[in-house]
Amino acid sequence: MPLSIVVGLGRSGLGAARLLQAQGHDVVVLERGDTPALQDTAHALRQQNITIELGRPLELDSFTAWLDQASEVVISPGIAWDHPTLNALRAQGLRVRGEMSVAWDALSGIPWIGITGTNGKTTVTHLLQHVLAHAGLEAPMAGNVGHSAAELALEVLQGTRPKPDWVVMEMSSYQIEAAGEVSPRIGIWTTLTPDHLERHGTLAAYRAIKRGLLERAETPVLNADDADIRQHCGAWSRPGLRWVSGADDGPDKDSIHRISVNAQGWVSQGERPLFPADALPLPGDHNRQNMLLATAAALEASVSASSIEAALRCFTGVPHRLEPLGSVGGIPVFNDSKATNYDAAAVGLRSVQAPVVLLAGGQTKQGDADPWLELLQSQVCGVVLFGAGAGELADLIETAGFSGPVMHHADLNAAVPQALSLAKDFEAGSVLLSPACASFDQYPNFEARGDHFRRLINAVKDL
Incomplete structure (x- = not known):
């Protein structure tokens, strides 16, 4: 039977390993982590005759025991396509492809x-x-x-x-x-x-x-x-x-x-x-x-x-993409946690009623912030920043000459009450979480960030 090496035991790697095994492949999964949760997942897969090796970093040495038998390496989306180890594997004649390719064949x-x-x-x-x-x-x-x-x-x-x-x-x-x-x-x-x-x-x-x-x-x-x-x-x-x-x-x-x-x-x-x-x-x-x-x-x-x-x-929209959460004090609140870059955040600002109290922050990303900063001038009455990128965003906003208040907080627990208070003071048209940043400084993904925001708003929103 053909031998496939799968790299990573996340959702994509797990799916690829199970699919390949069901198609008659021998499967080895290499995972750099070795947590209790991964050990539980590994145990379940071993019951399906899938070989799991935890604590294996993405280095050529991790593949040595299987190079003579393997025909391909299947990677998860989070692994860079031009990673040096993948290039070395290609040089040894192995096919490297992603989980999406495995699904396409199936x-x-x-x-x-x-x-x-x-x-x-x-x-x-x-x-x-x-x-x-x-x-x-x-x-x-x-x-x-x-x-x-x-x-x-x-x-x-x-x-x-x-x-x-x-x-x-x-x-x-x-x-x-x-x-x-x-x-x-x-x-x-x-x-x-x-x-x-x-x-x-x-x-x-x-x-x-x-x-x-x-x-x-x-x-x-x-x-x-x-x-x-x-x-x-x-x-x-x-x-x-x-x-x-x-x-x-x-x-x-x-x-x-x-x-x-x-x-x-x-x-x-x-x-x-x-x-x-x-x-x-x-x-x-x-x-x-x-x-x-x-x-x-x-x-x-x-x-x-x-x-x-x-x-x-009858389409009601998608969570975390300008998701209406109701109102607080008569002011509509929107969850746009999916806005993980400046361009997406600009779309959010154009779509809700001004003046806006904006919640932004997280792990900053490369990109052209100028259109977003221009919209702040015309659409936003106050900004409440949170997370790892708060200082960097504050510098950008203040350098751009934004005239409204710009406030910093460590996390959404503190930022949300501040934003709602500002909205009441300014008689804002809406409150918008549209972070313009990735979530990975404080959350596993943007969904978790948006869910947290929804819980905070649900606790205080109008009935």
């Missing part, structure tokens, strides 16, 4: 919808899955959201999940670069702004990874309202290409396939009106773009316009 014959982009991909994934399910299609979502791709593939393989009509797969740049063979039936590109540059090095490299997925898609769907996608793909001409836009100009404006919003405020396919553009009850221009992208893909999947409209009207 789900052969089932059409994929691959969704990528700097911002918006999670909302589009949830929205499209909702639209397809509302139409009666079996269309589970996985990848960078929900199940790992391999976990989903294993359920299908074992028959514990019905064979899907479609797979709706959210794909990060990390997952795409480690699965170059994934060629979705439909590909969606939501946005492109600088992100993950500490991993990919340059914006051009990051863009090329995203574009690669769309080039392999049978029907690429592109957002013409995104400046970078429009600039770099506006002249891209290939069979099956679909553009969406909230405006009447831009690429492919005369195409009968183009999904846009007409002068009467209707979503249209070419000249054919489909349904009112206010069918999706979520605020912000970015959510209109998300709706158009999901609509274009659903039409390609043969869902009727009437079914799409009905599904949009």
Whole structure:
């Protein structure tokens, strides 16, 4: 039997190991950690005849015992594609691929919808899955959201999940670069702004990874309202290409396939009106773009316009993405914990009622903060900062000449009461958690940060 070495015992590694074992591979999992929780996971996998080696760092010596028998190494998204140890393994003739690649092979014959982009991909994934399910299609979502791709593939393989009509797969740049063979039936590109540059090095490299997925898609769907996608793909001409836009100009404006919003405020396919553009009850221009992208893909999947409209009207949104939490003292509060960079945080500021009391902070990331700082001047009446990046953000905000109060607190426990007090004093239009930072200084992920914020607001919100 072929031997596969899986690196990492997180969700992706666990899914890949189980899937490969179910497909008849001998599997060895190498994990650098050795905690009690990992020991429990390892014990369960050993009962399934999967070899687990804890305390094995990502160094060539950790692989030595299996190099003669192994045919491939499967990595989790968190491992850099150009890690020196992976390059050394390639030099020895081993295939290196990601967990998404393993799932692609296992789900052969089932059409994929691959969704990528700097911002918006999670909302589009949830929205499209909702639209397809509302139409009666079996269309589970996985990848960078929900199940790992391999976990989903294993359920299908074992028959514990019905064979899907479609797979709706959210794909990060990390997952795409480690699965170059994934060629979705439909590909969606939501946005492109600088992100993950500490991993990919340059914006051009990051863009090329995203574009690669769309080039392999049978029907690429592109957002013409995104400046970078429009600039770099506006002249891209290939069979099956679909553009969406909230405006009447831009690429492919005369195409009968183009999904846009007409002068009467209707979503249209070419000249054919489909349904009112206010069918999706979520605020912000970015959510209109998300709706158009999901609509274009659903039409390609043969869902009727009437079914799409009905599904949009009952979509309640995605947690941690401008999630309304109710009000405190009559002032609406929103959880936008998913806004882990300046561009995403700027979208949040444009989407809620000003003046805004803003909660921001966490682990800072590279990126252009200028548009975000400009919005602070026009939209925000006060800023409450928290977490490891509070000092760095305060320097940026004060250097930009922001005239309102800027306050620091160690964590959300202290920051939230301060923000609510400011909101009352300024008669703010809204309170917004939109951190512009990663969560890893104080939380395992942005979901945990958003959940904490929700609990704090639920304890004091209006009944």
